[in-house]
Amino acid sequence: MKSNSPIILGITALAVLTLSGCGRTEKSTDAATESVPAVAPAAAKPTTGRAIAITANDTMKFSFIEIRAQPGEALAVTLTNEGTVPKFSMGHNWVLLAEGTDLNAFTTDAATAATTEYIPASFKDRVLAATKLLGPKESATALFYAPKKPGHYPFLCAFPGHMQVGMKGDLIVE
Numbered sequence: 001m002k003s004n005s006p007i008i009l010g011i012t013a014l015a016v017l018t019l020s021g022c023g024r025t026e027k028s029t030d031a032a033t034e035s036v037p038a039v040a041p042a043a044a045k046p047t048t049g050r051a052i053a054i055t056a057n058d059t060m061k062f063s064f065i066e067i068r069a070q071p072g073e074a075l076a077v078t079l080t081n082e083g084t085v086p087k088f089s090m091g092h093n094w095v096l097l098a099e100g101t102d103l104n105a106f107t108t109d110a111a112t113a114a115t116t117e118y119i120p121a122s123f124k125d126r127v128l129a130a131t132k133l134l135g136p137k138e139s140a141t142a143l144f145y146a147p148k149k150p151g152h153y154p155f156l157c158a159f160p161g162h163m164q165v166g167m168k169g170d171l172i173v174e
């Protein structure tokens with residue numbers, strides 16, 4: 001009996017911990033989804049989504065700068081580079097970032113991130129979706145779920161200098 005009591009106590013304590021632990025886990029998961037929208041969309045990608053076709057060319061402009069989506073909607077954003085200037089001096093990509101991302105800080109770091117197609121490692125966890133960097137007449141699609149939290153999520157072209165001349169917009173989740 002002497003040896004049984006601590007074990008029973010231990011099991012009881014474990015059960016209590018497990019029960020309270022469950023409650024806590026559920027709550028913190030919800031909180032994490034709300035405060036860190038970057039994590040949820042990166043976890044899973046849809047196999048298909050509402051098609052949104054954007055073009056860009058040598059004038060360094062996206063064909064439109066506003067996309068509206070419903071929370072959690074599956075989207076397929078296709079960027080086509082209709083320009084003719086070679087990729088090393090006029091590449092384009094489409095990069096969606098977490099709400100509130102400091103775009104100037106992003107582009108500062110992006111300028112030295114040529115090896116990762118101008119998506120800097122320092123901002124990797126802020127990237128919700130992105131296409132590869134496109135040369136002339138190339139196109140690529142980013143498949144992703146819109147964030148579940150309504151808000152304005154910035155997108156831009158990460159090629160050096162392009163955001164500054166206007167290659168940026170917003171995904172508006174509402």
Ligand SMILES: [Cu+2]
Pocket residue numbers: 056060090091092093157158159162167
């Ligand atoms: Cu560009």
